[in-house]
Amino acid sequence: MIKIWGRKNSVNVQKVLWCCDELELPYERVDAGGVFGGTRDPEYLAMNPTALIPTLRDDGFTLWESNAIVRYLAAKYGAGALWPEDPAARALAEKWMDYQLGTLWPAFKAAFLGLVRTPPEKRDPDQIRASLESTAEALAILDAHLAGEDYVAGADLTIGDIALGSTAYRWLNMEIQRPAMPNLAAWHDRLTTRPAYQKNVMVPFT
Numbered sequence: 001m002i003k004i005w006g007r008k009n010s011v012n013v014q015k016v017l018w019c020c021d022e023l024e025l026p027y028e029r030v031d032a033g034g035v036f037g038g039t040r041d042p043e044y045l046a047m048n049p050t051a052l053i054p055t056l057r058d059d060g061f062t063l064w065e066s067n068a069i070v071r072y073l074a075a076k077y078g079a080g081a082l083w084p085e086d087p088a089a090r091a092l093a094e095k096w097m098d099y100q101l102g103t104l105w106p107a108f109k110a111a112f113l114g115l116v117r118t119p120p121e122k123r124d125p126d127q128i129r130a131s132l133e134s135t136a137e138a139l140a141i142l143d144a145h146l147a148g149e150d151y152v153a154g155a156d157l158t159i160g161d162i163a164l165g166s167t168a169y170r171w172l173n174m175e176i177q178r179p180a181m182p183n184l185a186a187w188h189d190r191l192t193t194r195p196a197y198q199k200n201v202m203v204p205f206t
């Protein structure tokens with residue numbers, strides 16, 4: 001049985017839970033991180049020395065880094081669907097995973113943590129403003145890409161969409177000013193029709 005460590009309101013844990021449910025994989029989830037702690041326990045550090053969540057164990061194999069976990073699950077259990085078999089199609093999906101991890105989340109992190117996880121008196125408004133501006137710049141690239149595309153790598157949902165969905169949900173549902181991004185909004189509307197997305201991502205992120 002697949003086992004996943006990580007609290008349900010984590011942007012990175014949600015990718016893994018959503019992926020499992022898209023693939024209809026049974027799993028056991030253990031609360032860890034945030035108010036649950038546990039990530040500095042020796043047993044946890046032995047599995048994941050970063051002391052971060054998520055961590056996955058599948059049949060004796062242990063893995064951390066959410067996008068790597070999504071890639072692993074999709075390759076093992078979702079070949080031809082979430083994991084396109086054509087190398088070019090898969091590279092497109094993987095490109096958007098790397099964009100999420102290397103461009104979008106670094107831009108958005110300060111605004112998200114500042115507005116959602118920091119008490120008002122401790123917020124840094126300049127840092128939050130700058131983060132929201134960089135996020136809008138990064139998302140404009142995704143919005144332009146999604147013109148005429150149903151999902152980030154073409155006509156079907158892939159690992160690329162799974163890496164992006166939980167970040168997009170936060171940006172679209174926080175009380176912030178957002179520039180209009182119609183293609184992004186239409187893509188996100190498509191995600192919201194999926195039961196696995198509703199269950200794992202469309203939940204409170206506070």
Ligand SMILES: N[C@@H](CCC(=O)N[C@@H](CS)C(=O)NCC(=O)O)C(=O)O
Nearest residue numbers: 010011012033034052053054065066
């Ligand atoms: N690049 C890592 C980042 C993991 C990460 O930053 N996880 C956050 C939650 S989204 C975390 O563990 N925060 C500390 C905690 O929850 O205790 C991944 O994608 O898995």
